Amino acid sequence: MLKKILIACGLLVLSLLIGVGVLYWQTQTFLTTPAEEQGRDIVLNVVPGQSLDRVAAELEAQGLVSSAHKFRLMVRAKNQGTAIKAGEYLLNTSWPPPQILDMLTSGKVLLHKLSIPEGLTWWQVARLVEKSGLASFDSFDKAVHDPALLARYGITGSNAEGYLFPETYLLPRPRNKNARPIVEAMLKTFRQQARQALPADRMNPKELLRLVTLASMVEKETANPAERFAIAGVYSNRLHRGMLMQCDPTVIYGLGTSFDGNLTRKHLRDATNPYNTYKHKGLPPGPICSPGKAALEAALSPEKHKYYYFVATGENGRHKFSKTLVEHNRAVWKYQIRRRR
Structure with a gap:
């Protein structure tokens, strides 16, 4: 009888050991x-x-x-x-x-790549963000016009135009396609880049707005990096003499999304457009795009020269600079009117 009990206990222990072994093997198999x-x-x-x-x-x-x-x-x-x-x-x-x-x-x-080139308006950036699938246009619109967000980053305008720094970003997907984290990432990057490029005394909101506005005009006027400082110098000279800026991109910006690509004389004569620098002296009310770091540096340190005019030559984004209106009119005839004819 005792022998049978011992055999039964042995079999039970053996089955338990086998069960434990099988469970351990299954666990290790799953883990590895x-x-x-x-x-x-x-x-x-x-x-x-x-x-x-x-x-x-x-x-x-x-x-x-x-x-x-x-x-x-x-x-x-x-x-x-x-x-x-x-x-x-x-x-x-x-x-x-x-x-x-x-x-x-x-x-x-997972981080998603989002590339924002220089010279885009806030609504063009919003379209890129929406196209990426990361966030909606409407939420981007709401974020760039959020007074609390603007105040946090020292932006005095009614929106974040000019402060959405052009860069290639690696971003996590926001919840519910809310663009606010994306806008904040751009504003933080702008602040970092501005602090590197600008002295501390130029970082106050009023002076920063002036610099970003000028930089945005420089950004839109030339695709040639070598000319940025010279073009900034032209606008600086005009400001010093109280001349009209006469900057086509500012007029176009004031037309907003309704602009069809054809800038007419009627547009240039429209004094109701606050961004029409053919009618209103000084800089426009605010930036007209997001300038890059190089354009910010050009606005900070315009080239010293005696030019007051420039016209596109149609060659690699270059311009012909002139000191007088007579010289400028000749350049316009040579590079614009005669070439079109």
């Missing part, structure tokens, strides 16, 4: 084996407040783990049930489960 040998990139979006059960189920549904149940057990065993962070993650089906968990708890969310 990816869901797929041939890896595929999968973008997983973890929304704020999403439960571990929902995350695990989504991982299994996307083919990133072989078992949602085992993934949950692993997470709880590591006491990381609340460590998974919301965001958009780029994962791969060839990663073992611990690597996937490490990524989800790291907060290293």
Whole structure:
């Protein structure tokens, strides 16, 4: 009888050991084996407040783990049930489960490339952002006109025109296509670049507005980097003598999105356009685009010369600079009127 009991106990212990061994083997297999040998990139979006059960189920549904149940057990065993962070993650089906968990708890969310070239208006930037799929045009519009946001960055105008720094950004996808984080990233970058380019005494809001406005005109007037300082010098000379700026891009900006690409004499004679520098002396009310760092530097240190006029030559973005109106009219005839004829 005792022998039978001992045999039964031995068999029970053996079965337990086998069960434990099988469970250990299954656990180790799950921890070390990816869901797929041939890896595929999968973008997983973890929304704020999403439960571990929902995350695990989504991982299994996307083919990133072989078992949602085992993934949950692993997470709880590591006491990381609340460590998974919301965001958009780029994962791969060839990663073992611990690597996937490490990524989800790291907060290293997927970054999207957004390139903003120099010389765009705020609404052109908004269209690029909307085209990227990161945020909506309307939310961008709302953010660039937000008085609280403008005050935080020392912007005195009614919108953030001129302060949306042109740069290539790597950005996480905002929640609900809200452009505010994108606008803030551009404003922060502008502040950093301005502090590098401008002395501290030129960083007060009023002086900064003047510099950015002048820089935006320089940015729109030439695509040739070598001429930026010279063009800034022309506008500086005109301001000093109380002359009209006579800058076509300012007039175009004042026409807004209604401009069809054809600037007419009627437009140049329209005194109701506050940005018409053919009718209103001095700089326009504010920037007309987002200037780059080089244009800001040109506005800060205009070239010293005696030129008051310039006209495009049609050659590699170059201009012909003139000291007198007579010289300028000759240049206009040579490079514009006669060439068109």
